[in-house]
Amino acid sequence: MKRFNTYILIILLVISGKTFAQQTPADKQSEPVTIVGATAHLGNGEVIENSLIIFEDGVITEVIAANLTKRQNPGKIINAKGKHVYPGFIAPNSTLGLVEIAAVKATEDDDEMGEMLPNVRSLIAYNAESKIVESMRPNGVLLGQIVPRGGLISGTSSIVQFDAWNWEDAVVKENDGLHINWPDAFRRGRWWRDEEPGLKANKEYQENIQKLSDFFTSSKAYLAGERDYKNLPYLAMDSVFNGNKKVFVHVNGEKEIMDVIQFKKDHALKGLVIVGGYDALGVAKELKSNDIPVLVNRPHSTPNKAYEDYDYPYKLAKLLQDAGVLVALESSGQMERMNTRNLPFYAGTVAAFGMDKEEALKLITSNTAKILGIDDKYGSLEKGKSATLFISEGDALDMRTNILSHAFIDGREVSLETHQTELWKRYSKKYKDQESK
Structure with a gap:
């Protein structure tokens, strides 16, 4: 009986751990990241259409209009055309x-x-x-x-x-x-x-x-x-x-x-x-x-x-x-x-x-x-500042269009999954499955 209770306890701990454990924080930035084509809202009142943003080792190294350069962009390339970039x-x-x-x-x-x-x-x-x-x-x-x-x-x-x-x-x-x-x-x-x-x-x-x-x-x-x-x-x-x-x-x-x-x-x-x-x-x-x-x-x-x-x-x-x-x-x-x-x-x-x-x-x-x-x-997207920023599908000040595809803190790409998003996906699937029957 004691052994049975021990097994039950272990199972409960595993389940609760899977449900409630903290997400693993992102690893340190390992390669340059280049975001191309987004509308960049710099956070200081300025906006750059069709922007080019590069950051390396957690620091922004370039924030310019993409049409000002023809050079080969380094590292991971994120095509953000039609999207918007904001400081965190x-x-x-x-x-x-x-x-x-x-x-x-x-x-x-x-x-x-x-x-x-x-x-x-x-x-x-x-x-x-x-x-x-x-x-x-x-x-x-x-x-x-x-x-x-x-x-x-x-x-x-x-x-x-x-x-x-x-x-x-x-x-x-x-x-x-x-x-x-x-x-x-x-x-x-x-x-x-x-x-x-x-x-x-x-x-x-x-x-x-x-x-x-x-x-x-x-x-x-x-x-x-x-x-x-x-x-x-x-x-x-x-x-x-x-x-x-x-x-x-x-x-x-x-x-x-x-x-x-x-x-x-x-x-x-x-x-x-x-x-x-x-x-x-x-x-x-x-x-x-x-x-x-x-x-x-x-x-x-x-x-x-x-x-x-x-x-x-x-x-x-x-x-x-x-x-x-x-x-x-x-x-x-x-x-x-x-x-x-x-x-x-x-x-x-x-x-x-x-x-x-x-x-x-x-x-x-x-x-x-x-x-x-x-x-x-x-606080702003500027050369020499922390690469703490995100990419949104649309206007980030509007709850209908603030849909994030990427987020970075000090250059580290962080997870956008939460307990709430997991539940949203679970029950969205449930009702979609019911509708298809």
Whole structure:
């Protein structure tokens, strides 16, 4: 009986392993790759019809019009005539790889206990084997900023690519930014505390800002002193003060954004970024003059206020860009990890509501790369940059035509198969077989 149970266990493990095991990451690029004939959307606003793109050892060596050369092209040749080439899309402010199933507590690793946690690093909790992460690639989302949640200071994010065995292999930029959850000046009554319903001033607002300010001041004093004891949160702030780590402030209201700008000045912070910025348009002039970019929340949402235009979330990115603010898109919110795969379609929605399509593309490529500080290697198709790109059958910002045939991360051709595509093929075949009977 024991032997029988052992056999059953082995069979179950084999089946589950086949069903749930991580795909093997792609091997390092071994030969040059030449893509010929595609319409190349460079990610910087430019388009090259009938393009020639060559990359070797993971780096782009040529991006030109195909009719400018008659030479013999090296390595593997991909005929992409009639197709489109794009730089890999970048998903900022994401919890991909930190939570797999929200209803299962054991799979959640995006929030630590405490208020001031700059020393918490999301990278070491990142699960490269996540099935959700895998599902990003078929839509062209190949890079992401992995961000912790919770507390006043959530911790430190890192940027990864989406085809790796583990976080060590995945990391593109380690400890890129500190994340602050700015308190709300107004909030609704909390029923679990027997508070009256409705919006009212947050009595703890100034107190929480003072907590943040005191923490920054104490950290700076500690770092400037003799350090006769080790304080990990204070030590983690060193890279913030020297400018090596950006500060991402998650905030939406006008008053709160103005207070963030003052906080930036008070503590001489470099590289501050607004995340969310729902009411940022009202203070766009101040954001521009202080060189503060905004990661705008996904446009597929309804207006927060009754007097706002129905399409305000759709056109907010364009309005901020028109005001001179550097803008990119992020996708936090309800079901944020699954919805991150819709990043290109968020940009498509912005284009449908007034923004030029190549400018909308920048919201998920070069603008994002600039804001995250990785534009030296990623975000656009340019000579000397990483060969992180994909080929689509059609317009990648349209869900009807964004059908990928090839995708590359640092020159490695990655798989476009996922658990979802396997199920799609299985059940498509099932219904086709039934129709043919």
